Amino acid sequence: xxxxxxxxxxxxxxxALDAVSFTLAAASITALVGPNGAGKTTLLRCxxxxxxxxxxxxxxxxxxxxxxPRDAHRHIGYLPDDFGLYAELSVRRCLLYAGRARGxxxxxxxxxxxxxxxxxxxxxxxxxxAGSLSRGQRQxxxxxxxxIHRPSVLLLDEPASGLxxxxxxxxxxxxxxxxxxxxxxxxxxxxxxxxxxxxTGMLVLQQARIVEHRxxxxxxxxxxxxxxxxxxxxxxxxxxxxxxxxxxxLQIDGSVANFDYAGDDAALAGLLATLVNAGLPVCExxxxxxxLQDQYLLAVDVNRGGRA
Amino acid sequence: xxxxxNPEFLRHAWxxxxxxxxxxxxxxxGLIALIGAQLDERVGGLRMIGLLLFVLITxxxxxxxxxxxxxxxxVQGTWDQQRLSGMGAWQMTLGKLLGGPVFAWYGGLFCLALxxxxxxPSWATIRPLLTALSAAFxxxxxxxxxxxxxWRKQPRAAVATPRAxxxxxxxxxxxxxxxxxxxxGRHAVGTVLWYGHTIAMADFVLLCALLAMVWSVTGLYRAxxxxxxxxxxxxxxxxxxxxxFVFSGGWFYGRPLADLSVFLKMAPFTAHLALxxxxxxxxxxxxxxxxxxxxxxxxxxxxLWQSGQRRRAWELxxxxxxxxxxxxxxSAAFxxxxxxxxxxxDGIAGACTAAALLAFLIRDGAIVxxxxxxxxxxxADAAAGLYLAVLYALLPGVLYAFGLRLLATMFWxxxxxxxxxxxxxxxxxxxxxxxxxxxxxxQLPA
Numbered sequence: 001x002x003x004x005x006x007x008x009x010x011x012x013x014x015x016a017l018d019a020v021s022f023t024l025a026a027a028s029i030t031a032l033v034g035p036n037g038a039g040k041t042t043l044l045r046c047x048x049x050x051x052x053x054x055x056x057x058x059x060x061x062x063x064x065x066x067x068x069p070r071d072a073h074r075h076i077g078y079l080p081d082d083f084g085l086y087a088e089l090s091v092r093r094c095l096l097y098a099g100r101a102r103g104x105x106x107x108x109x110x111x112x113x114x115x116x117x118x119x120x121x122x123x124x125x126x127x128x129x130a131g132s133l134s135r136g137q138r139q140x141x142x143x144x145x146x147x148i149h150r151p152s153v154l155l156l157d158e159p160a161s162g163l164x165x166x167x168x169x170x171x172x173x174x175x176x177x178x179x180x181x182x183x184x185x186x187x188x189x190x191x192x193x194x195x196x197x198x199x200t201g202m203l204v205l206q207q208a209r210i211v212e213h214r215x216x217x218x219x220x221x222x223x224x225x226x227x228x229x230x231x232x233x234x235x236x237x238x239x240x241x242x243x244x245x246x247x248x249x250l251q252i253d254g255s256v257a258n259f260d261y262a263g264d265d266a267a268l269a270g271l272l273a274t275l276v277n278a279g280l281p282v283c284e285x286x287x288x289x290x291x292l293q294d295q296y297l298l299a300v301d302v303n304r305g306g307r308a
Numbered sequence: 309x310x311x312x313x314n315p316e317f318l319r320h321a322w323x324x325x326x327x328x329x330x331x332x333x334x335x336x337x338g339l340i341a342l343i344g345a346q347l348d349e350r351v352g353g354l355r356m357i358g359l360l361l362f363v364l365i366t367x368x369x370x371x372x373x374x375x376x377x378x379x380x381x382x383v384q385g386t387w388d389q390q391r392l393s394g395m396g397a398w399q400m401t402l403g404k405l406l407g408g409p410v411f412a413w414y415g416g417l418f419c420l421a422l423x424x425x426x427x428x429p430s431w432a433t434i435r436p437l438l439t440a441l442s443a444a445f446x447x448x449x450x451x452x453x454x455x456x457x458x459w460r461k462q463p464r465a466a467v468a469t470p471r472a473x474x475x476x477x478x479x480x481x482x483x484x485x486x487x488x489x490x491x492x493g494r495h496a497v498g499t500v501l502w503y504g505h506t507i508a509m510a511d512f513v514l515l516c517a518l519l520a521m522v523w524s525v526t527g528l529y530r531a532x533x534x535x536x537x538x539x540x541x542x543x544x545x546x547x548x549x550x551x552x553f554v555f556s557g558g559w560f561y562g563r564p565l566a567d568l569s570v571f572l573k574m575a576p577f578t579a580h581l582a583l584x585x586x587x588x589x590x591x592x593x594x595x596x597x598x599x600x601x602x603x604x605x606x607x608x609x610x611x612l613w614q615s616g617q618r619r620r621a622w623e624l625x626x627x628x629x630x631x632x633x634x635x636x637x638x639s640a641a642f643x644x645x646x647x648x649x650x651x652x653x654d655g656i657a658g659a660c661t662a663a664a665l666l667a668f669l670i671r672d673g674a675i676v677x678x679x680x681x682x683x684x685x686x687x688a689d690a691a692a693g694l695y696l697a698v699l700y701a702l703l704p705g706v707l708y709a710f711g712l713r714l715l716a717t718m719f720w721x722x723x724x725x726x727x728x729x730x731x732x733x734x735x736x737x738x739x740x741x742x743x744x745x746x747x748x749x750x751q752l753p754a
Contacts, residue, residue, distance in 0.1 A: 010604045011604070012602065012603055012604055012682070012683055012685060013682075013683030013752075013753050014683075014753075048392060049392075049537050050388055050391060050392070050537070052537070054604060054608055055608075069536070069537035069538070070394075070396075070536065070537070070538075073392050073393070073394065074394055076392065078388070078389075078392055080385070080388055082385050083385060083386075083388075083389070084384040084385030084386040084387075084389075085384075085386070086319065086323070086384075086386060087384075088323055089319070089322060089323065093319075093322055097315055097318070097319045097322075098389070098393075100313075100315035100318070101315040101316070101389075101390070101393035101394060101395055102393055102394045103394035106313075145389065146389075149394070
């Protein structure tokens, strides 16, 4: 759905993107993360066809963005970090304008405005001026404007910045819903804990280069999982039982054992049954997740020449 | 083309045409008309009041509104959304051209109604109306264009606001008196001899206003296309220069040159080529200071050219470069024509003058570019302007004051550079400037 190939972008005196290549599948949500100044906003603007790279290609929905920007724009919704609104227009008129500017037919426009306003939970604000909205409501209106033409790709630059926890939770729900409708999203953000809730992949940009591109869901399914086991009381049999099982990196500290386990969920259920049947008083079996933040920090650290 | 369905026009109408304003405008115009009716002949009658109000409200104030509307868009951060919209370049051009000053046009309708009700229908009364209408479109398009150009020079910088406002005020103050004078003053009477045809001055002013409208709207359309990420070479700009060449030819053919003292001695064809070369040089200077000197883009242009992708390189060519190339061609044509049509010594003098002017253009271009070949370009053009002021005014002024008149003239080639000898110091200056720009180019980060 989104394919970038050998993208190079330069500002006078600074290379903002250096041979950036990746492919993002349809109906995915990719977290675009990286330190400040890594090139995230530049990458989003190049994907949207707003800035032309020095070299390289961008393809969205099979359309070469650089050769046919206007065709590509029909498939793209973009919310910049410093988005603006027509403060003096009512929310309804903002949406009507966005819809008309995106080529929606008059016959369906009113219904679409109501639909997208309801989706973004600003249906009761349609008569209010955009300038009178709260930060969260303004953000939702801006997203509503970006998706009113039902784009197949939505690019969001720091969409959660400045939002209260309730609005952020609503935003997470919206992301999942849009993905469910088949939309491909790229979300640049520094709030990794929230990205983790809905992202299916992570793209780490550092010093203008992609240093990590991984699919979060696939990685979780395929990777060796770290398991933490805790007994209700100390048992001498624990080491013997665990020693006979296909585990690795086993560490036992009193009633707590940590180990790596390569089996799937069914195998994990079997493991638990084995432990219980062996008479061990298991009170906790927990899979330790490497959070998005951990993965990000690891990727950045490795790229800086730190621990591998 | 349906204006009512143009989203951009509608948005402006929603913003500008509030109920209070819709009532206030005709009320104010009505009151002024009442006063005018009492004063009657002392102010030229209601007909003249209607037309004057149209010029003031629609042409001039409308130009300010047009510039402000786009400027606000750029500063507010809504411009990127527009660039991503599905609107075409023409739809956007029309929407902004008629939408930004829609309130001024609303007032203008009442002025025109006043004019129509009080003027006797004839070409003499329709002509100033058409001139004013054309001038309104031309000026509005020019304001929008100047705002876009100022913004493109330093995108995403708030400093574009005062600059764009400055250009708005400048254009209004320059154009307004000229327009009034051409329409109503002593310049509006008499005739013009153009390409051997005697044309009434008022008709000629109308022709100029119509042509200005066509070209300024075309310029705005092309700027919009650039904003909407179309890859356009500077071919329309080159076409505009070509048009200026053809238009200016009207003063050289089919008329005596006695009133054009600068070109008095030359054959019409040679004199016309000289003016064409001057026009191209002035255009190169104007664009050199108006456009962004993005050296990353220049480097890309060079790389594309070297890799044989000439068409793509032409698409990236800045307008100052296209103008400079045309200036070189026209200067060469002038020099050749001078050597053929003029007496031998005059021909050499003309060729030397053209070469000197070109050398100065290259020198100045090298200074401007050299100062822009840096990471922070914000003050580069201002610095270049200062250095050029030193070279053209202060340095020769100092030399002149110390009695070194001969040396002073090296910095003012037009007056003396009619002998090959004088080209040597001028070419030396150009060589130093070129060395400067090449060194700066090589020092740019990889």
